[in-house]
Amino acid sequence: MKAVCFDDVVDRKGSGSAKWDDAARLFGSEDVLPMWVADMDFPSPPAVLEALAARVQHGIFGYPSPHSYAYDAVADWLDKRLDWKADPGWMVSTPGVVTAITLAVQTFTKPGDKIIIQPPVYPPFFSCVLNNNRTLIENPLIHQAGEYRMDFDDLANKARDAKMLILCSPHNPVGRVWSRPELTTLAKICADNGVLIVSDEIHGDLVYAGYRHIPVASLESAIPNQAVTFIAPSKTFNTAGLYTSVAIIPDNNLRREFAKTAQLLGIGKNNVFGITALEAAYRYGAPWLDRLLPYLADNAQYLTRYIADNIPAIKVDKPQGTFLAWLDCRDLGLAPAALAKFFVQKAKVGLNDGLTFGKQGSGFMRLNFGCPRPVLTEGLHRIRQAVSSQL
């Protein structure tokens, strides 16, 4: 198998990729450089590719049994990487984290119940609540002293009559890796008010030097029936199209109820390739990830430096984790529709419109830097040129 080089550009056009093959239709232009949906432009680790090839070679693709071979690998990974002793018996198969969030909303709340989210945040957090006729309560993040923080006074007020909080940890799109004191305060407010924490930790392995992802359920103060956690190898190892994630629910009653909803809907199973990739990634993927992380951290450093030096009309905090950058473009002075148009038509880059992350995202755009440096450089040059011709 070829040695991994993250600088290599792999042509994804024509591979049936949403990011590349839907870009022309979505952005209305053939020549945009896609830097939007959150998958990376890198092949998955060789260990994952080899395991998938071996699975194909075996030739029989009957129903998988993740508990018999894969969830020990998940538990070992969480223990070694995050110091969280999660029992494989707490794990429930889910076909993606967004599906898991919807299942949690349907299982643990009733129509009309109040559910808190912390915008700007990953768009499905809004739709999972609203599409299920629950009441959306916003506890917006605040930008203070150069970084986004949680507004705990507002949270304490809103938690009083809420049933659930959907936490994004680390946070998409603002790139914060929540600290132990922050998570402890959040968990205390939720515990005091009987609010269940649904913790989306899909970006939990993508954290840069100097920061540490702490699973909220691993906090010493956490009580087992206070949190359900969703993890997946999909962002970390670039296997999002395999739709395989794991719900980790220590409390027996909550786990049974959650699994029952999945069963009622006929979605409590996983795809054999998804489970094969998950096992290989968690068992053998660490050396690859330990090379990817400094590469992404260098991309983050390059991007923030480049923008500060060359495009002062755009502001960006250096991401602490994730491969996503949250660009504050308000100084360009464009209305939201004009801003989105500017990036597509003038800069010819396909980014996510900040407004889809909530009204707090007005004037912002999200850029995915999970790509080879030459691609990132090209995207940044395009933005720089467009901004200098604009001003």
Ligand SMILES: Cc1ncc(COP(=O)(O)O)c(C=O)c1O
């Ligand atoms: C915070 C967050 N949760 C969930 C997802 C998607 O998860 P899945 O594809 O497993 O539904 C993403 C993808 O970008 C994400 O950023």
